[in-house]
Amino acid sequence: MTDPIRVDIVSDVVCPWCAIGYSQLKQASDQTGIAIEVHWHPFELNPDMGPEGENLRDHVKRKYGSSAADSAAARDRITAIGKEIGFDFAFAEDQRMWNTFRAHQLIDWAEGQGRAHDMKLALLTAYFAQGRNVDDLDVLVDVAEGIGLDADQARQALDSGSQADQVRGKQRFWTQQGITGVPAMVFLRQHLVTGAQGTENYARILQHLAAEAA
Template sequence: MAEAPNAAVLSVDVFMDVICPWCFVGKRNLDIAISLLPDLEIAVGWRAFQLDPTIPASGKNRRQYLTDKFSDPMRIDEMHARLTDVGGAIGIPFAFDRIEITPNTLDCHRVIRWASAAELGSEAVEALCTAFFCEGRDLTQADTLAEIAEAVGLDGDDVRDRLATDLDVEIVRAEVDYAGRIGITGVPCFVMAGKYAISGAQPPEMMADAFERVAAEVIGRAAE
């Protein structure tokens, strides 16, 4: 888990997966929550979680993936309609009909890890989610991931070269395993100061209130 660099910073570790639409909503709500607390410094760490690590590296047909996961086509349509309404309210133009392939997100998490090392983690998460949910881009393709990485400020050629290796594969898998060991079964999950958690894409005001309360306790204790 990310540690706050000093007592005046609240760490928030976000366990998420880029193929989870509620994680995209949660990310946007997090951005809003942070903007509501201009006097509180929040260090966000992006942590890997995989909704389905069994998806092959080549991905899985989106319709088949959803049918296997939810069974009832009407339930899928209802879910998409609800998400479209929720997303529209916070500027996410979900375009579920554009998505053809659901990827195994291991490589996506590697890209987020590399972006985070350059303090571009939030930008990478935003770009990957936008590419998948709004543009229907195929995130199984190294070239696509490299283009997205380059767009947020990384060296695209370097990312492409890294993706051709096993660099950080085991680290990401270990992080996914860690999420399970500490009891995280659904995402998004926001872990504050390493010990308090908020589950789900909660409203920004609720998140901001939780951040403020935890910060008051943690920072208050540190100052004693």
Template structure:
């Protein structure tokens, strides 16, 4: 069986990142027994200023893209439909507030050392999009840790320190310098870039083609 390494550059606050990974999971299921994917998550922050005050998401997106809140609500409704079809919980997507995700990314790095990087990422996606929880809040972060069976006391020690801060900043600098300006971005075998939340069928064919290049 052929093995491919996939680096996923994403943000916890990015709905298309959650959708993109769910589509990748479907592609992986199709490719089971043919290709094996080794996944590694990397940090990207849509709201990198830790001092910015949380804003209602529709208001913030309207300001960012210069479109009406009604237009943004319609766009979000489309994403909710897509996500629901993939089995994701996006039920509170339009009730969420903007959030700085730096500490969440640190916990994803920490969880990686215990083989639960993807589970941590998915728990954070669910908290933010499914429950409109504040993923800057320590209690929310620790509940996510507990939900995947990791030690909340150890996670609290991470949050109380600067642990993994350099790793998160290194990710952000590395991929910014590499030209990644939007997420999700899937880099396969450090060579091939797949941008955006592509459909499972597209991913299957792209990954097969890449595997043939090895």
């Protein structure tokens, strides 16, 4: 198969399993030699989160009913998986969950410059590896500048809300397709795979689709 396999990924920048799932998919692509073409789509895990955010442990306890011990064990497991696939999770005791609507607007703005993929990965790193507030305007502008985009243009896009309606429309589209959790990956616009499936499973999926195409 000569053409890359298109993979549409619906995800949020504060979803650890989205970072893991993509990293596993990329690893599978590298191991099999089967190229992928990734397109990111917005999903908000916490659309009602206020600008002050919420302590991550408190958030997990409130939303999922997890005990402190369960939450700590989950973070340890996520961190260990990250090390296996080359993604750095640096959870901190004071880490907070943030609203991500602005972050999705920034990705949407970057898409117009062919840099949505780079922006998405930079935001995942900013939140999980650096513990940064991905709802903060200055942080977002700095992330944009960090991947070589114009800081003033990024700030103007976020200040004006120029991407807001478009992002809302994309969110509605995917929820109307039945997406209620992330990561959700759609291979070749027709095969839905949910959750982080592991490098071996993604490799099998890519090999199967490549064989079908051949």
